[in-house]
Amino acid sequence: MPDQVELLRRLIVVDSVNPDLVPGGSGEAAIADYCAGWLAERGFEITWLEERPGRPSVVAVARGSGGGPALMLNGHLDTVTLAGYDGDPLAPRVEDGRLYGRGAFDMKSGLAAMMTAAARAVAAGPLRGDLLVCCVADEEHSSAGTEEVLRGFSADAAIVTEPSHLEITLAHKGFAWFDVVVEGVAAHGSRPDLGVDAIAKAGHFLVAIEEWGERLAAGPAHPLLGRGSVHASLIRGGEEASSYPAACRITVERRTVPGERPEAELAAILDRLAATVPGFAYRLEPGLRREPFEADREAAIVRTVLAQAEQVLGRPPVIRAEPFWTDCALLAGAGIPCLLVGVDGGGAHAATEWVELDSLDRLTELLTRTIWEFCS
Template sequence: MIDYKKFFSEEELIKLTQELVRIPSHKDAENREKEVAEYIYKFSKENGLEVEYQEVDGLRKNVIVNLKGEGTGKTLMFNGHMDTVPPYNMIIHPYGGEVKDGFIWGRGTSDMKGPIASMLIAMLAIKRSHKSMKGNIIFTGVLGEEEQSEGTEALVKSNIKADGAIVGEPSNYEYAIGHRGLEWIEIKVKGKAAHGGVPHLGINAISKTAKLILRIEERLMPKLAERDNEYMGPSVMNFGRIEGGSQPSTVADWCSIKIDRRYIPGESVDSVFKELEDIVLELKEEDREFDAEIIRMDNNFLTLDHLYLMTDPEDPIVIATKNALIQVIGEKPNLTRRRGWTDAALLSNFGNIPTVVTGPGDISYSHTKDERIPIKHLIDYVEIYCRIAEEFCQIQ
């Protein structure tokens, strides 16, 4: 068994994480992920790795790093998104990258610049080991995952090839082979305005929407509660936003609800919408004044549906991941069954690449006011990623 810790230092891993965190790359930052991609490109070049850009959206580019073996084995992809959510109301310096109490602190440490650092250092450790490798390793630093996943969508549309992939979302030493599909849906209910003193002359869209919500809760929610998948949990729906009307003294002539819908195998985009359409049709038949339109929110995706992830539990990438985790943490890892949507679903469904989600950090720290990542996680995951590659790409 190769001792990969001999081929990288804790200091270079921490420094790489810090430098990535110190570069803002959220949707409101100038040029968004451009400078992070340039840093990864420069870092890879300086360390003797083959690297190239993939154009996606003007100045915004994916960065692809290659570590080639003999070419007679499997190709492993490491995938990590370079963007973060904005700093919002953080109570620490979002771009400080401070080391304190065994953590690195700042926006993106956990989600997911820390995981990117562990992936890149793992590739360097393998390269420095000078061991023979039958397969190849590709790192894909992608943009836009926190928005429309433009980066990974461009990746799969380019017909990139790999036999297995790891998406490094923070996992706390667990791994996921399945997660639910995601749809954002808006339902607009139309009414008729009238003065508040004569409300009978109008049609109150807020009242009609209340009936719609109750009907969904009575008819659809119980059905969802009965649907469950072993690898991703139950089918669920959430009313995330409601707004409508103009002022207290006017009958509301419009109301909108926005829904987050997470679906599982046995369901589809079409079935998700049909179940809501059936309820709207039922209300229209009962009430001639009820008028509603169902809209698929296009800010949830670019062109590819955000389908669920389901990787065969016996696929070689799953076995290699599980074995690597056991070797490093000394016990059987937990299988995460309720994680959020990730780019793994695009790689799996549209790239035909069996994919597992596992990475350093804890998802409970992601997007928070004091985001951080344990340094121990970063170190351990360098070894975990090396051992996944050792088995999957046949390193000897």
């Protein structure tokens, strides 16, 4: 069995459900320990990062001989829930060229490929530049692992090995979350003269969100990512049937492409409503925000990966963009040119998950070639 397949099997056996997604989940400690031991046995210097107890990330470094650029490989240790999986999610199974199990696609296959490629490249001879293998916690929730890594480590370029069907991802959307609290005045239901219905006032805002989405859908499109979008995710208001509600809280998600300013757009909509709708008052509470990502196609790492992918695939690789957010944006925000490439397969977050083993082999070869070319 190829090294990367056996390593993937061993990684899938280790429960690493993100406890921020599933209360009581095992977290990343056991799988981080396994990855650290595996890489240490192959000569890597290990740094254990654990600002949040029980939520470690591992940075394994192979020091270069000097004079070459440093390359960072990034992959996440955590998975989504095991509940509802069809069969035993921690018992990897090979059938018809596929390996099944939770995390097989998203993204223990990427971990196995980058760890194996790093070990092969280092064993083949000294690299000039440093090679950093970052096995990070918490990508499935808030990416605390990559944020912690970037507070202590950097590189001249990076590759994230999230699954991408062996296509080269050079852009992805960002997102911003907002809570809009539409304010009313609480009163008994029999006293409309005293009460202001926050839920009814919020209706004006919900209509404005729909109109905002229509404007985005009709506006200019990014060449890879298309258009941004907006929707109301959550709504909560009122206490009981016989009272005017004092507040109605609406959570809004805005998916963004490069160059957009969602805060300014939202503030303008709310200010217009406050000026035109009698009794409309609001409070805006910004939440989590993650920036969109777009790689520079002329960056050395992009040109290197594209050239090596063509060699491994026997054809020019497909260039793609993702509608979802990834750790690429954090790396790029830290000034590290990067891109994303990973295996083929399916079933991410689903009841059945698998990786196409041929793609795992190809990804491992692509990463091995890229490490050697870039760091040497």
